[in-house]
Amino acid sequence: MTLRRIALLAGPSLALVAGWGLYHVRPVTGLLWGLGLLLGAALHRSRFCVAAAFQDTVLFRDTGPAKAVLVALALSLVGFGWLQYRAMHAGAVVPGNIYAISPATLVGALLFGIGIVPAGGCTITMVLRLGEGHLRFLWTLLGLIPGALVGAWHYGWWMGLGGELAPVHLPAVLGWGGAIAVEAALIGSVWLLLSWWERKGAGKA
Amino acid sequence: MNINTYVLDLVGEVCPSPLLRTQDIFTQLRAETQLVVETDFARAVRNISHWCGREGFHCRIEDLPRGTWRIIIQRSPFAD
Numbered sequence: 521m522t523l524r525r526i527a528l529l530a531g532p533s534l535a536l537v538a539g540w541g542l543y544h545v546r547p548v549t550g551l552l553w554g555l556g557l558l559l560g561a562a563l564h565r566s567r568f569c570v571a572a573a574f575q576d577t578v579l580f581r582d583t584g585p586a587k588a589v590l591v592a593l594a595l596s597l598v599g600f601g602w603l604q605y606r607a608m609h610a611g612a613v614v615p616g617n618i619y620a621i622s623p624a625t626l627v628g629a630l631l632f633g634i635g636i637v638p639a640g641g642c643t644i645t646m647v648l649r650l651g652e653g654h655l656r657f658l659w660t661l662l663g664l665i666p667g668a669l670v671g672a673w674h675y676g677w678w679m680g681l682g683g684e685l686a687p688v689h690l691p692a693v694l695g696w697g698g699a700i701a702v703e704a705a706l707i708g709s710v711w712l713l714l715s716w717w718e719r720k721g722a723g724k725a
Numbered sequence: 726m727n728i729n730t731y732v733l734d735l736v737g738e739v740c741p742s743p744l745l746r747t748q749d750i751f752t753q754l755r756a757e758t759q760l761v762v763e764t765d766f767a768r769a770v771r772n773i774s775h776w777c778g779r780e781g782f783h784c785r786i787e788d789l790p791r792g793t794w795r796i797i798i799q800r801s802p803f804a805d
Contacts, residue, residue: 522790524790524791567767567768567771569740569768571740572740572768572772575740575741576740576741576772579741579744579745580741580744580772580776582772582775582776582779584771584775637741640739640740641739641740649739649766652767652792653792654739654765654766656737656739
């Protein structure tokens with residue numbers, strides 16, 4: 521048996537045994553573990569990469585990864601929309617990342633963007649490549665740990681900067697129909713813009 | 726036909742470097758020279774083959790053991 525076959529058998533077997541164990545400790549954790557495995561497999565096989573969404577669009581006029589992110593965004597809007605709709609009707613707290621944006625958001629986005637290029641990707645890519653055995657991403661992991669610590673330690677200072685705009689929950693302002701229309705229009709426009717950008721560069725190396 | 730080959734070893738390199746270097750080297754090669762790229766970065770395989778398709782180059786991908794790929798790129802169609 522080759523090393524590759526052993527790895528192909530041992531990896532999934534270990535993951536399933538761990539999932540079975542977790543399920544017996546707490547069923548929800550076991551199911552989430554299974555969901556995580558499926559998500560990981562989908563992300564790995566699809567080569568999904570948020571860094572590539574920006575990098576490949578700008579550098580290579582290749583908008584495939586960016587469109588994949590748009591599809592993921594559209595799917596999560598549908599999923600979260602359903603969860604939020606149910607929560608609103610039940611009078612419960614609306615789930616989801618409904619946060620204020622501020623100048624600190626812009627600085628954070630810029631820092632993140634600068635960071636993911638030399639790091640070779642974001643956290644998802646790092647975990648996927650480490651799983652593949654790409655040792656170079658150990659350096660990214662070594663950077664991520666102190667980075668996350670500094671981020672958590674400094675978070676309060678950024679939050680205190682001020683200048684934030686109050687969080688907006690679109691369905692509360694526009695109603696569900698309006699919110700879905702605005703979001704679909706936004707995603708559709710970015711999709712068309714990307715298609716135009718790729719066509720414009722066709723034939724140029 | 727005798728085809729010259731230029732081998733570009735990109736094992737260990739991560740995006741966007743593999744495609745940038747492939748583009749850079751391939752455009753410098755003479756028309757009859759084929760470029761053989763070796764990479765262990767899965768995204769680079771997709772990026773390079775996508776680029777070949779768009780530019781009208783011909784490429785062939787070989788899945789090698791130990792998680793590496795060999796991508797053969799040339800301007801003319803493959804003989805077989």
